[in-house]
Amino acid sequence: MTSAEIRELARACGFELAGVAAADPPSEDRERYRAWVEAGFAGGMRYLTDRRAAVRDDPRNLLASARSVVCVGKLYNTPRPYSTRHTDPELAWISRYAWGEDYHGAVRCGLERLDGMLRERAVAGYESRIAVDTAPPFSGADLPVCLPGYESRIAVDTAPLLERSFARLAGLGWIGKNTCLINQGGGSWFFLGELLVSLDIAPDAPPPDRCGTCRRCIDACPTAAIVPSPAGTGWAVDSRLCISYSTVELRGAIPEERRASHGRHVFGCDICQDVCPWNRRAPVTAGDAFEPRHAAPPLAMLAGISEAEFRSMFRGTSVTRARYAGFLRNVAVAMGNSGLPEFRAPLERLAASGDPLIAEHARWALEKLAPCRGRACPTPTSQRNPMLRTP
Numbered sequence: 602m603t604s605a606e607i608r609e610l611a612r613a614c615g616f617e618l619a620g621v622a623a624a625d626p627p628s629e630d631r632e633r634y635r636a637w638v639e640a641g642f643a644g645g646m647r648y649l650t651d652r653r654a655a656v657r658d659d660p661r662n663l664l665a666s667a668r669s670v671v672c673v674g675k676l677y678n679t680p681r682p683y684s685t686r687h688t689d690p691e692l693a694w695i696s697r698y699a700w701g702e703d704y705h706g707a708v709r710c711g712l713e714r715l716d717g718m719l720r721e722r723a724v725a726g727y728e729s730r731i732a733v734d735t736a737p738p739f740s741g742a743d744l745p746v747c748l749p750g751y752e753s754r755i756a757v758d759t760a761p762l763l764e765r766s767f768a769r770l771a772g773l774g775w776i777g778k779n780t781c782l783i784n785q786g787g788g789s790w791f792f793l794g795e796l797l798v799s800l801d802i803a804p805d806a807p808p809p810d811r812c813g814t815c816r817r818c819i820d821a822c823p824t825a826a827i828v829p830s831p832a833g834t835g836w837a838v839d840s841r842l843c844i845s846y847s848t849v850e851l852r853g854a855i856p857e858e859r860r861a862s863h864g865r866h867v868f869g870c871d872i873c874q875d876v877c878p879w880n881r882r883a884p885v886t887a888g889d890a891f892e893p894r895h896a897a898p899p900l901a902m903l904a905g906i907s908e909a910e911f912r913s914m915f916r917g918t919s920v921t922r923a924r925y926a927g928f929l930r931n932v933a934v935a936m937g938n939s940g941l942p943e944f945r946a947p948l949e950r951l952a953a954s955g956d957p958l959i960a961e962h963a964r965w966a967l968e969k970l971a972p973c974r975g976r977a978c979p980t981p982t983s984q985r986n987p988m989l990r991t992p
């Protein structure tokens with residue numbers, strides 16, 4: 602089997618990108634990853650720093666018989682404006698990757714199909730080899746006693762694997778200064794997945810780094826989270842400074858000095874991808890799985906949802922990872938950053954919450970609002986008309 606054949610099969614399984622890397626430890630990236638963890642850049646993400654960090658060193662820790670890593674990319678971009686064009690102070694921003702269906706299921710489903718196809722072909726290839734080898738004058742008596750060997754394991758951001766490194770080695774793209782995988786023709790709006798297989802497949806070659814002298818992502822990052830890599834060369838994201846980390850992974854309070862730079866992001870951040878020139882003409886995904894259910898919902902509406910409404914509104918999307926209290930914490934900060942006096946009433950309700958995390962962030966936000974002119978604060982437009990608006 603060749604990587605060109607695998608690319609064709611992967612396309613039939615819904616993946617726009619595919620390639621093959623050898624299942625060897627990615628030595629250079631492994632050192633970069635170690636330095637990143639040691640510098641504390643993983644913040645509180647224990648799953649990146651505990652014993653699973655060592656497992657990441659070698660794909661054979663996940664599948665002992667692994668010989669190749671089939672890497673795939675699933676495009677999730679939709680024809681909607683980027684966050685950098687989002688200016689309405691009444692609206693929140695949710696990261697593009699979390700707009701539609703949770704990617705874990707979609708990517709896993711495609712990889713299971715691909716796995717089935719590879720298994721079928723591997724077994725068929727073995728059977729035809731046996732038929733040739735045992736044809737006269739050979740008796741087949743000297744053949745090793747073994748069953749058709751195909752072992753595999755699927756990884757979708759859940760197994761400890763340096764997936765961007767393997768995607769790069771498999772020729773899917775280079776790792777940009779914003780640390781995203783960037784494909785020359787497709788940009789960076791891809792979910793990645795891997796299929797570790799026991800098949801020996803000739804690997805693809807990694808493409809050159811095409812960031813050149815550009816540093817738009819570094820300059821646009823509102824929290825200066827893209828910093829020189831602690832490994833000595835290149836760039837890294839210090840998660841502790843990154844809005845994506847603070848709004849999705851961080852449990853507990855967002856450090857006060859970082860709240861103002863969060864803008865109106867309530868889940869994730871897309872800025873360093875939005876400004877990347879390789880995403881200027883990024884293609885869009887076929888189908889509607891990643892179409893926004895809620896891309897830029899009104900902040901006032903979000904401030905009023907119950908836990909049950911939160912679960913039902915974001916069921917099946919990645920947003921639930923922030924959990925209800927974490928999400929309302931983010932909503933409160935975003936309202937404070939909008940500065941609109943209309944948000945006084947909803948923020949006062951959040952400040953009276955029984956959850957100290959929500960209440961404290963709401964109190965902080967109340968101090969950021971412009972004073973109300975006249976006798977009463979106006980009602981936010983979005984509260985009068987709770988229809989969700991997308992940008």
Ligand code: SF4
Binds near residue numbers: 779822826838870871
């Ligand atoms: S996701 Fe946002 S905060 Fe994080 S590095 Fe990119 S621009 Fe900076």
Ligand code: SF4
Binds near residue numbers: 818873
């Ligand atoms: S914005 Fe520029 S430097 Fe940053 S990833 Fe894109 S091309 Fe590279």
